[in-house]
Amino acid sequence: MQLRDFFTPDAIRLELESETKDDVLKELVSLLGLDEKSEGILFKMLKRRENLGSTGIGRGIAIPHCRSLVVNRLRVAFGRKREGIDFKAIDGEPVKHIFLIVAPPLEVSNQYLPVLGKIAQFSKEADIAEKLDEIESSGEFMELLAAKGA
Amino acid sequence: MHAQLELLLEMQDLRAQKRALDEQGLREVESDLFDIEPEEASKRIDEKLGELEDRLDPAVRQRFERLKGARERMVVPVVGGICYGCFMAVPTAWTSDAERNEDLDVCDNCGRFLYHLG
Numbered sequence: 001m002q003l004r005d006f007f008t009p010d011a012i013r014l015e016l017e018s019e020t021k022d023d024v025l026k027e028l029v030s031l032l033g034l035d036e037k038s039e040g041i042l043f044k045m046l047k048r049r050e051n052l053g054s055t056g057i058g059r060g061i062a063i064p065h066c067r068s069l070v071v072n073r074l075r076v077a078f079g080r081k082r083e084g085i086d087f088k089a090i091d092g093e094p095v096k097h098i099f100l101i102v103a104p105p106l107e108v109s110n111q112y113l114p115v116l117g118k119i120a121q122f123s124k125e126a127d128i129a130e131k132l133d134e135i136e137s138s139g140e141f142m143e144l145l146a147a148k149g150a
Numbered sequence: 151m152h153a154q155l156e157l158l159l160e161m162q163d164l165r166a167q168k169r170a171l172d173e174q175g176l177r178e179v180e181s182d183l184f185d186i187e188p189e190e191a192s193k194r195i196d197e198k199l200g201e202l203e204d205r206l207d208p209a210v211r212q213r214f215e216r217l218k219g220a221r222e223r224m225v226v227p228v229v230g231g232i233c234y235g236c237f238m239a240v241p242t243a244w245t246s247d248a249e250r251n252e253d254l255d256v257c258d259n260c261g262r263f264l265y266h267l268g
Contacts, residue, residue, distance in 0.1 A: 037151045037251070045163045048198070052191045053184055067166040069159055069227055072267050090185055105166040105223065106234075113175045120183050 001111065003118045004145040011077040012138040016098075021087050022047070024079065025064060028100040031077040038070035042102060056089025061123045065101040065116060074103040074111045076119075078141060080132065097132045099123070122150045151251045154210050155225075158263050161202050162225040168195045210254065217262060226257070227267040236260035 011031045018024040025046050029039050045066045049055065056062040077100040084094025099119045103112040122128060125148060135141050170176045171188045180186040206214055217224040226235035228250075233240050238259040250266035257264055 037156070041156065041159055041163070044160060045167070048164065048195075049167060052194060053186045055184055057183055066163070067170060068163045069166075069225060069265055070267075072227065072229060104227075105162065105169075113173070113179065116176075116179055120179070 001114060001118075002145075003115065003122065003150040004142050006074065006076045006111075006115060007078065007142065007145070009138040009142075011075070012141050013077075013079045014135065014138070014141070016079045016081040018081070019085065021050070021085055024081065024085055024087075024098060025050075025100075028064070028077045028079050028098060031079075031100075032071070032075050032102070034070060041070050042066075042068050046100075050088075054088040054090065056087035056091075056095050057120070057123065058089055058091035058093065059123075060084065060089075060093060060096040060129050062087050062089060062095045062098045063101065063116065063119055063123070064098065065112075067103050067105045067112065069105060071102050071104055074101070074107060074115060076101050076115065082133070097123075097129065118150055122148055152254045154207055155251055155254050155263065155265065157202055157205055158210070158214070158225045159265060161199060162223065164195055164199055164202070168192055168199075171195075213256070213261070213263075221260075221262060223262065225263040225265055228255075228264050229267050233257040233260065233262065233264060235262040240264065 013031060016024055016027055018027045026043050029042050045068050046064050049066045055064045079098045081096055084096045087095035089095055101116055131144055135144060171192050177188055181188055214224060223235060226233060228240055231239055235257060236259045240257060255264040
């Protein structure tokens with residue numbers, strides 16, 4: 001299983017417009033192409049997860065995630081906010097790179113944990129934050145995943 | 151979307167979140183990577199679930215309570231005309247309805263609440 005198989009160009013936004021954590025979550029959810037009601041339910045679940053503890057893992061990276069009935073398969077999205085936003089991250093630093101993961105409550109192939117693990121592993125590579133800062137297109141994002149074997 | 155269905159979906163998703171905290175592997179990820187305290191988080195989810203349950207209409211709550219004792223999942227998706235709780239076909243009138251989730255449908259076979267996935 002390769003991480004890059006789950007990303008599509010329309011679910012990658014390198015210039016997020018939002019200025020707050022809530023709005024960033026909404027903007028990322030909007031990349032999944034769900035109907036308005038489903039987007040609202042999903043946002044609420046992501047917020048509930050964030051209320052348990054921030055998914056900002058440090059070094060400018062956050063991985064908001066949840067399971068929800070509103071998706072019929074595992075979905076991922078990536079967003080970048082060059083200026084950074086307050087995500088209440090573990091290290092207190094602003095978050096620039098956000099990976100969204102959403103999976104249905106039951107999956108036949110049970111990919112939720114492996115995908116979460118792979119994104120966490122990818123994010124922990126020493127030069128990844130710098131590389132994510134440099135990419136200029138969704139194609140380069142995919143190339144970066146490939147270069148890292150993800 | 152039917153307001154009670156929206157509430158039920160939220161409850162089902164919260165139950166999935168709680169289950170994830172008990173899931174082998176995910177529990178470790180939540181604890182080690184995200185610094186979550188699983189027991190405390192689980193308790194907070196239970197409190198929220200209790201609050202949401204109180205907002206269910208009496209008839210819906212009655213069915214919900216009945217299902218809760220017998221079924222892991224009380225709200226299930228309908229995909230391609232199939233109830234993903236018992237894998238039986240649901241009436242085609244529902245699956246062809248553009249406003250499908252405006253009503254609170256239940257499966258004739260297994261009794262679960264149905265959420266029509268687009």
